[in-house]
Amino acid sequence: MSKAWKRFGAPLLATVAAMTPLLWSVDAAAQAKPFDGVTLRVGTFGGPWRDDLVKYVQPKMEALGMKVEFVIGSPQDNLAKIIAARGREAPFDVVEILDAQIDQMADAGMLAPIDYAGIPNANQIEPWQRGANAVGNWTTQEVICYDKGKFAELGIAVPTTYKDLANDKLSGRVMYADITGGGGLANFAGIVYASGGDTTNVKPGLDTLKTFKGVKFWKAGGDIVSAFKAGDIYAAVAHTGWCLRAAKFAAANVATSHPKINAGKTGVLKVGWLGVVKGSKNPAAAMAFINAYLDEEFQVAFAKNSGVWPVNKKAMQRLRTEDPVFAAMNMLDAADVERMLRVDYKGVNVNNWYDQWNRAVSR
Amino acid sequence: MSSRFSAMAGPAPARWDYLLVPSFAVSFILLAASQLTFLKGSLYADLGLGSLAANASAGNYATLLTDEFYLNALLLTLKVSALATIFTLLMGFPVAYVIARMRSRWAMLLLAGVVVSSFVTIVIKVYGIIVIFSADGGFNKLMMALGLLDQPYTIIGNQTGVVIGLMQFTLGFGVLLLYSVVRTIPVSLEEAAMVHGAGRARVFWRVILPLSLPGIIVGALMIFNMCMGAFTSASLLGGGRVFTLPVLIQRAVIIETKYGMGAALAAVLLVAVIVINLVSVYLVKRLSAARLVIA
């Protein structure tokens, strides 16, 4: 017995023992994640926006084996980064862009076509948001966010349009969106149209802006939150999300007012898109990221935390009831959303807007 | 012994010259190549999205030199740089003088404080400035408590903030420079003057200041150059409203990707700085010559 054991048993046992790690790894290989070793770089907004993405989307991506790195900047900044990278690899794979840039970028061949096979969640969004070169991922309603308490204290009526912010009592207490920031182009268009101008004639908007005494400018939305917290400002022009955050993190007593643009339009709608940069080495991972962004649970959570309006239809439904603060700040009725100003940026010379802005605001 | 000496001293000097060559070559290539390509690049119009026109033209310069906005930007840059230089000198010279004449160990400690300040990058100091001057920050709280202000005063978005930022940028460096200038003036000169009955004020105005003047002017020039080339303070404290040339350059190149216009703006800035430097050097030479004549 012992002889047989020595001849066969022990070596057999040793072999089995040696093979066990191999068996483990075979099992592990079966569980290998689809995007192992991939680092996806995403160009997005900073501050609390990025933090929300880290909290809700990054874990999902990591479960798929991919690492996500965020490159922070406004869409205008990110477009400039892609341009600056000529001859070399683009600085990110996925980029958050606005309606204002998307046509320019598509025409210049900067975006890769979207592979909807990799984005099953896309059938939960509106058809017009399923573009050939970009996928809609959120919309925002640009409003006047004002401090109810201070306005009442100073005896100022609730602002209904931009011109109401030219009040002397608000001197140095108004914050407007800097044109180079994420909220810049939409809100600039808003004040331009509300003052009787249009995309080719922006001067009326600039004239109105100049009447806001001591106006300050925000480039990153976080500036608004800290300004409300420090008591620096009583009103800011930005999207409802920043108003929501000011209420939450700055304990500000704020409410929103959708500005009247003209007879047919009230409020400003800004549409966000996700694009994949041409030449990206990880298109499949990029599609998976976009898919996660459109996921109902994420859209609800993201909307509640950042105040953006989701594109996922089921999420939209849920928010009406699940978050009363959010519901109060936004216009939920489809008819109201239809009446918001949405600029068609095709053929618009945005660089000319920057130029005229610089001249008007310089001190 | 002496003949062996001179024989050794003979070929030596010529060989020192060869050491120059590699450094000179590297510096020259970098200087020439960078300046030439950028000046050349300024002669192309921007077509948007970072692309440049195919043919060279002086269009960018025509715009710069005729458009009031850009001319104002140049004047604004000169103004804030000049103000920052003057205030830095006014603040820094007395400090440098006091430290230079200190005999205790405090002198080294004070100098250490200045050196630390110049190690730390301006961005960090600007954070601090923003906090100090914010509506509920130390400055406003103090001023309102003292009754000097009844509304918080903001420095973000106006030229005052930019000048303060530039001073933060250059003060440390200025103090170090002026310190070494004052150290070159022997204390015995001051003592001699005082022994002859001059009060401290007269000593300062008639002895120290005139002797330091060439050094001060050189220092002023270096500080001025630093201010002309800095955009950090103006960007962060200017609140998107104070457009000095460096800010415009940074915006043009980094944000608007208008590479042609950015280069043209940089060229204008460079020319302005060179002209001012040459004029000042000439003035210093005149001053030194005058001094020699008197002495």
Added chain:
Amino acid sequence: MNPNNAPLAPPASRVARWRRPSVGAIAKYAWVTWAYLFLLAPMVVVLGSSLDGTTAYSGVVFPPQELTLKWYRQIPASHYNALGLSLVLGLSVAIGACLLGIPAALGVVRGKLPGKSMFLAFFRAPMQIPAVVTGVAFLKLYYAFGDATGLYLNATFAGLYLGHLFVATPYVIGTVVSVLQRFNLRLEEAAMSMGASRWSTFRRVTLPTIMPGVHAGALYAFMVSFSDVPIAMFLTAPGFLTYPVELFFGIETDFNPSVLASASLVILFSLGLLLLVQRVIGLDTVVHSRS
């Protein structure tokens, strides 16, 4: 100094100080205090507010109301990467500036070429070009070079290194020149007359004597590179940022209290560096070798 050997009267300033503080003395020290407050307050504020636990989001609180180190634990990885890059870059630039600057200084001071002041002015030129212009110039140079050869140096270590080397070398040249100008050539002559070779003389007499100048120049070169914003701004790109540029973009678009913690670490590092400098070369050497 005193031909008559009579005892010198103590300097008037010292006498005045010990008797009673004059108005002038008070004004003098008040001015110094005020200047130091101005100089150091921002850094103190950054240090202090990094310890505050009450800022929920953007909104810096000073003096800190609730002491905590949590922001230090939340410093993003990108800051550490950027810090590492800046440190490595700074050290390399300091070394490169010395390798270029020492021979240049020796050549200018000791050579017999005419137009020494012209050479000195040429070597100092990079210090006079506004930093932002240097940044743009190198950016365009790299694009032109890349378009012609296919090798783009933008956002590469080599590209950043060249840009910083360009502006840092003048500092080394300046400090070494000023030390060399005070150098007593007889020391070298003495060594050689004792039979030492040229290289041996250089290594054992010249080099140690000019070392203070070299140290000071290297320190300035490191400082210039480590704290530079205008040049690095144009020669970096997302994923390859130096620390000051990372902070700059952070304050513009991505503010978070952990940025304060990060900045505080750098302030403490600078203090540490200062102590090291004082130990190894002594502050007065650094300060006195400005030409």
